[in-house]
Amino acid sequence: MVPNHTIKWGSKPQILNMIRGELTTPEWVIADFSPWSAMDAASLTSEFLNTLASAFGDDDGGKGVRDAILSYSRVALPFLGLLGPIGSAAQSAANVGIEFLKERPLPWNVAFQDLADKIAERNQRVLIVADDIDRLDPAELMALLRVIRLLGRFDNVHYLLAYDQDTIESILAHQGFTGRTTSFMEKIVQYPFEVPPMASVDKRRLLNTTVRALLERADKSSIRMSAEQVETREQRALDLMSILLDGLSTPRSFARFQEQVNSYAGLVSFDEIDVLDFIAVTYLRVFHHPLWATLPQWRDELTRGKKFEDETDATGKRWEARIKEFADERNAQTAIIMIGFLVQDVPTNLRSSFVAHVNGFSDPKYFERYFIAQLADDDVSDVLVAQAVDELIAGEAMRPRAGELAAVIDDVGNPDRAMLAIEKVIGRRGSESRSSAAAIEYVQERLNAQPLGGASFDRPRGLLSRWAAREMLSGLEDDLLDARSAIDSFGEDGAFGYLYQLNGSAQTRQAVKKQAPKFVDYVVDAITDHLEEVLLDRRRLRTFFDLAVFADARDRVAGLLDVQVEGNLELFADCVASFGTVNEWVGSGYHYEITFSQDLYVIAFGDRIRAELAPRLTPSRSRDEIEHDELAEYPPDEDIRDFALDYAKRLAAEAAVETQRAQDQAD
Structure with missing residues (x-):
């Protein structure tokens, strides 16, 4: 009898142990066959026969059964199509542990009947447990199934095969059994036992525990979140849970996922990446590894929305086809939806598939962090930036982190890294209006440390000017600066230019209009009291009147x-x-x-x-x-x-x- 234990979820060891416990009686002998101990199809067959022989004990009767099995194998192996000519590598592998092969074999029917009689005489029920046969390659699987088909006719010898039906059918399909894999297995297996799927509540409970623990850890990071951002993150977590519940179906897959996500979480900092994106990318790495390994090649499309060439809709079927090419075919749709969770340009059926968030996978500044456990040499730590900014705003006397950040920004040999650091500072400051004398002095020092020359898109000075503009405006609003001290810090051209620059943003335009009149007082005083000095620079007088017009102070001048x-x-x-x-x-x-x-x-x-x-x-x-x-x-x-x-x-x-x-x- 050949029952099978078909399983989609990974609790086979537990169930097999339960079966062993129930059959631990004098009537039964259980022998375990491990297909992984064999190097090829021939040695796998030899190992299987040795396992069967070992089930009959060491007494005289048991020895007689073992000899009969070995004698029968000498006749049966050629029928299995496993052995080539004498002297081949396959023949040598099969000969291991079968010394009697040198003897002249019996005819097949005689050997079979002799073995059947000896097994019947033992009156011993034998159960051969073969686990993980869905991990064999096609040749090994076919060899094993042929052996079981030949040996499964003996009384009292039973075989329990544990495997995933979908995997077995996929392996058989590669052997040319497409469309008839189920009927083929029915010829081998008489009593299939389907293990029921995991209960939805159990799946959700397992996932909730893992995801919530990581969210709580992320809450201890230095990333500050508003109440609205926290609510958005919770909605994103619901969306991610929905995807994972579809993508993880077995206890083994859940255990594997939990192990991987918790192990890698110990190597990363959630100050540097988004926790939910980290979970999503970990899922792709574990269960769709070829797709995960290909994602860096698609960086531009994933982070900047770059379109496919000669395509009008880069967010449609082309994306799906592209992902399916690399995703596990059994769960490709989940992979597509997961990519849609991570980036904006892949449509999904989720209510909120992608929501903009800080440190996200789709941000080109953070994309590479999701593929390495530590920051790259040219990266800039968000923790460093956050701590440096906090030191400056607090006006602390000792500012070690600000000093580390200054070394990055002032490094003329690595302007790209300096610009990345400045971008992070600007992002960290965000809409924060509070400044400090230390912050204003700090950005002024960074400007002074830059090489002479105008602002250029590939040099830090332009970004530093944006940062300085924000600090100047905040300083004016907090009465840390007046017009004269702002000009003393950044120069007339700098201070005036910052006003014009900030006026171009709807976010700061109103504040600029409120602060600009302070500079008109400076202009009027300079023209009234120091006109000859003003005229030493031909452009300066015109600049003063231009600023007055900008500040809606035409009448004053x-x-x-x-x-x-x-x-x-x-x-x-x-x-x-x-x-x-x-x-x-x-x-x-x-x-x-x-x-x-x-x-x-x-x-x-x-x-x-x-x-x-x-x-x-x-x-x-x-x-x-x-x-x-x-x-x-x-x-x-x-x-x-x-x-x-x-x-x-x-x-x-x-x-x-x-x-x-x-x-x-x-x-």
């Missing part, structure tokens, strides 16, 4: 220069020259154009001063004589000055003509 230049044509000319400017165009090379800031000029001087002094200006050349458009090189200051003076003089002449025309019409 209208005609502000009138008193300064009253009766002083030379000073008036120097001021007018400041409103000459140069536009820079980038196309096929650099091109320059001299222009005049007429709107600011009209604000700076009242009508009377412009009418009295502008006609008396004496530029060396008229603007028609000056090359001022499509210039290949930046123009000299004298050209800019003459262009501005001539422009103001012509404006005065045009205004005089209009005034005369109006008077004539009135008369």
Whole structure:
């Protein structure tokens, strides 16, 4: 009799032990056959026969049965198609432990009947337990099934086969039994026993325990979460549970998953990655390893939404086909849904398949962390950033973590890592409005440590400027800074530029409009008390008036220069020259154009001063004589000055003509 124990869930050892316990009586002898002890199909068959022979004891009757089994094997093995010509490797493997093969064999029917009689005489029930046969390769499985088919006809000899039906059918399909694997097994197995699936409540209980423990551990990390973010995480956890409950079906798979996720959790920090994404990626690594190993090759598509070439819908069937190519075919749909949990561009049937979250798998800054147990050499620890920022905001006297972070940011030899660190600082600061004198000083020092040169997309200075802008605004709001101290820290160009930069963001625009008037006080004081010093930099005066207009303080600076230049044509000319400017165009090379800031000029001087002094200006050349458009090189200051003076003089002449025309019409 050949019963089988078909199992989808991995509790075979427990059930087999229960069977052994029930059959521990004098009537039964149980022998365990381990298919893993054999190196190939031939030695597997030999081992199986030796296991059967060992079940009949060491007395004379048992020895007679063993001899009959061995004699029968000499005849039966060729029928199994296992042995090649004498001297082959298969023949040598089968000969191990079968010394009598040198003897002349009996005819098959005689050997079979002799063995059957000796087994019957023993009146001993024998159960051969063969576990894990679904782990054999196709050749080994076929050899084992053929042996059982030949030897399964003896009275009192029973075989208990434990295996997963789906796996066996898959192995047989590779042997050409596609479409008839079930009927083939029915010829071998007389009494199949199906073990019921795990109860849903047991599956959920096992998963809840594992996931909740990891969430509680993540709650102890330095990542700060709002109540809304916690609620979102709980919803994501529900979605993840739904996927895992579909993907894990047996106690073995649950145990394997728990072991892997808990082991690897000890190697990572949930300050650095998202705990739920970590669980999802662990599932893919354990149960869809070829797919997991392929994911790094898809980094751009998974993290930046890069589309497939010549495809209009990168989120549809192409993604599914791509994933199925590498996923375990028995559970490919779960793999697709799990990828949809991790990234945005794979559609799933979950209510909330993907929700943006910090440190996520789909963020290119964190993607690689999910494939290594430790931070890469060029990575920047989120814990380091968090602790450094906290030290700075708290204004602690000793700031060791801030010092470590400074070494990363100031490293001119590794600008990419420095930029990553700055991005993390900006992300950590987020919408936090609180600053400190230490934080403001710190970012100023980082700026000063950068090599000279303008901001570039591949250099840290541009990102540092964004950080500095946020700290300056926070400092102004907290009254840690006034306009003068902000300018002392970051310079006029820096402070003014930060205001313009922050005004471009809807998030900070309102705060900028509230703080900008503080700088108008500085501008008015500088123009009123230090005009000659201001004029040492040709662009500075125009920048001051431009800022006043930006701050909606036009009325405060209208005609502000009138008193300064009253009766002083030379000073008036120097001021007018400041409103000459140069536009820079980038196309096929650099091109320059001299222009005049007429709107600011009209604000700076009242009508009377412009009418009295502008006609008396004496530029060396008229603007028609000056090359001022499509210039290949930046123009000299004298050209800019003459262009501005001539422009103001012509404006005065045009205004005089209009005034005369109006008077004539009135008369």
